[in-house]
Amino acid sequence: MNVRDLVLAAISGGGYPMLFGVTAISAIGVPLPMTFVLIGAGSLIAQGEMNLWWVLILTSIGAVLGDQIGYGLARWGGRRLAYKLGRKYRIGEASLKKAEAVSRKWGGTGVFFSRWLITPLGPWLNITYGITEYPWRRFLVWSGLGEVLWVVLYVMLGKLFSDRVQALSETMGNLSWVILGLLASGVLGWTLWTYLHEKDPGGRRASHGSG
Amino acid sequence: MIIKRHWLLGLAFVLTVAITGVSAMRTAQKAEYWRSHRDEPIHGWMTVGYIAHSYHVPPYVLYQALALPLQPPDKRPVSKIARAQKRSVDEVIGVLTNAIIHARPPNPPPPPEEGRAP
Numbered sequence: 001m002n003v004r005d006l007v008l009a010a011i012s013g014g015g016y017p018m019l020f021g022v023t024a025i026s027a028i029g030v031p032l033p034m035t036f037v038l039i040g041a042g043s044l045i046a047q048g049e050m051n052l053w054w055v056l057i058l059t060s061i062g063a064v065l066g067d068q069i070g071y072g073l074a075r076w077g078g079r080r081l082a083y084k085l086g087r088k089y090r091i092g093e094a095s096l097k098k099a100e101a102v103s104r105k106w107g108g109t110g111v112f113f114s115r116w117l118i119t120p121l122g123p124w125l126n127i128t129y130g131i132t133e134y135p136w137r138r139f140l141v142w143s144g145l146g147e148v149l150w151v152v153l154y155v156m157l158g159k160l161f162s163d164r165v166q167a168l169s170e171t172m173g174n175l176s177w178v179i180l181g182l183l184a185s186g187v188l189g190w191t192l193w194t195y196l197h198e199k200d201p202g203g204r205r206a207s208h209g210s211g
Numbered sequence: 212m213i214i215k216r217h218w219l220l221g222l223a224f225v226l227t228v229a230i231t232g233v234s235a236m237r238t239a240q241k242a243e244y245w246r247s248h249r250d251e252p253i254h255g256w257m258t259v260g261y262i263a264h265s266y267h268v269p270p271y272v273l274y275q276a277l278a279l280p281l282q283p284p285d286k287r288p289v290s291k292i293a294r295a296q297k298r299s300v301d302e303v304i305g306v307l308t309n310a311i312i313h314a315r316p317p318n319p320p321p322p323p324e325e326g327r328a329p
Binding site for chain 2 (some may be wrong): 002004008009012013043046048049077096162163164165166167168170171174175178181182184185188190191192195196
């Protein structure tokens with residue numbers, strides 16, 4: 001039995017509390033097939049086995065709660081640990097400063113889009129924002145907005161295409177990886193471009209200086 | 212050192228673009244398959260209720276085919292039902308597929324006898 005079968009069996013047996021728990025655990029960072037779970041819940045709503053409002057409310061609260069737990073653990077445990085390791089190995093301090101700069105730069109936008117569009121990044125950003133002490137209230141608002149949008153989007157898609165859960169889950173799951181890949185390609189491409197353009201004049205200066 | 216960084220960055224970029232391209236192609240293929248096929252294959256995670264919903268056949272037809280009571284509806288996935296009946300998942304899927312074929316036009320099944328479980 002694979003993870004998907006186990007999750008489905010747990011939700012079939014445990015109903016709403018299990019759906020809530022699975023969503024919260026996944027938001028903390030445990031890799032669970034949440035696209036499948038939300039689309040499946042939408043299908044169960046269409047089949048009359050679950051209530052739309054209960055599903056939307058419980059999964060939204062579960063996801064936001066899981067985000068806050070991930071953030072909290074990183075902020076009040078992970079930060080100390082990260083700096084301790086940084087001092088020990090003399091490599092972490094600069095990376096942490098860089099991460100802090102990234103979280104300040106992307107702020108709420110990063111949290112919002114990682115909740116529903118680039119979902120594989122979500123738990124990682126919770127940790128990064130926690131470690132870098134991003135203001136909690138702002139984090140709560142943005143994660144709340146993003147999670148509600150995520151839940152509504154996927155559950156309603158599941159409800160709409162309730163007879164094609166497998167196909168829709170696979171398509172949506174792949175799609176979020178494609179979006180993440182495009183984003184990563186863009187960032188890497190831009191870094192490479194600026195690196196090559198900066199390297200050239202510097203190299204020339206260096207050769208003039210030595211000559 | 213600079214050349215090494217340059218190559219690593221280039222390699223990472225090429226790999227990311229390649230993986231993204233393959234994922235995009237797979238997504239497009241899935242979407243195309245989804246568009247052109249009304250039925251999705253039966254998998255072990257599916258419940259009998261969901262299969263009936265997905266294939267637009269009355270649920271009792273499938274419950275009867277698997278010798279399951281009509282009430283209360285069995286919410287176990289196919290993989291669990293197969294284990295309980297000491298059959299392989301493929302065998303159960305075969306039984307369900309056969310029942311679906313016979314339940315669909317031009318072979319609509321008779322309505323269930325009221326209050327009787329198989």
